[in-house]
Amino acid sequence: MTTITARERLINAAVEAFSEKGFAATTTRDIASRAGMSPAAVYVHHDSKESLLYTVSLDGHRSALEIIQRAAAASTDPVDRIRTMVFDFSLWHADHSRVGRIVQWEYHALTPEHRAEVGAIRRSIERTMQDALADGVQQGVLDAEDVPGTAFSLLSLGVDLVRWFEPGGSRSGRELATLHAELAVRMTRRTA
């Protein structure tokens, strides 16, 4: 039997409440009752509703960064690397679409300090993709006139999944990730 800590129970309850009602309409009382706790007990772990959002956002961004850094390190061939990075990044967003939706849509509800911290992780994710593109261009295998813009567009394919993807729909996350990876190769492979 897995033991779920009070902290994890709270995070799960926050994800559930934020994704159903949105951050603004969720009360601490609501999160507490979903976690089977008193509102006072919530404050033992988190000093505000925003601090729960921050935790969800930070965990989500750190996982996404780890996924893409690992994918970048998995291959030295520039085409394979782009394919793997886009596949893994898109699959992660399909597998975590509920958390992803909160993270993206409630970004403005973070305090300025927390937004700056999460924003730095976002920039690391973008930089990881930019480095992979720039390396492939330098090796003469990839083609991208606008490296930062192309990197952002490759990531957009995955990020946009959180807007609409639900598990059990007509396409699986793996099918979509495969499609995105093939489109990414078409977008970046040198043809001439």
Add this chain to the structure above:
Amino acid sequence: MTTITARERLINAAVEAFSEKGFAATTTRDIASRAGMSPAAVYVHHDSKESLLYTVSLDGHRSALEIIQRAAAASTDPVDRIRTMVFDFSLWHADHSRVGRIVQWEYHALTPEHRAEVGAIRRSIERTMQDALADGVQQGVLDAEDVPGTAFSLLSLGVDLVRWFEPGGSRSGRELATLHAELAVRMTRRTA
């Protein structure tokens, strides 16, 4: 001097309030005060806060559909057509990022009937892109194994702009639309 009707003033106030505070945290009183009206006056034009969201969403989706249908009709060359459709669709999303954000992020706040109506327009937008791809594939000029998935990915580039684009940033809407259009051509043009 342009005369703004009470209805338009209300819609503008609703867009402002929803984009600042989110739909759930916005009150009818808040919209009324931004429009310089009494809450009672709001109900002369709209019977609920949801009905304002529905109007914003319906207008937004209808404009996006019109843009993409017009672009599809502007060229008979499959490559030019994809380039124009993606350019115009992305530029529209950059130019309307605030309305677009409300439309995308508050979609679940629409009543089921309104969501069905807006959903039908979304499917028309997707079908317009699918038809352009399928026609190009049939003419032997474009290449897409998965037409619906590729169509969706081409639209994603533009839709994802509303998540982060602000006018006056480091890139203009036209620059981003140009980038997306070139990536779209790379994604779909037959190379072999």
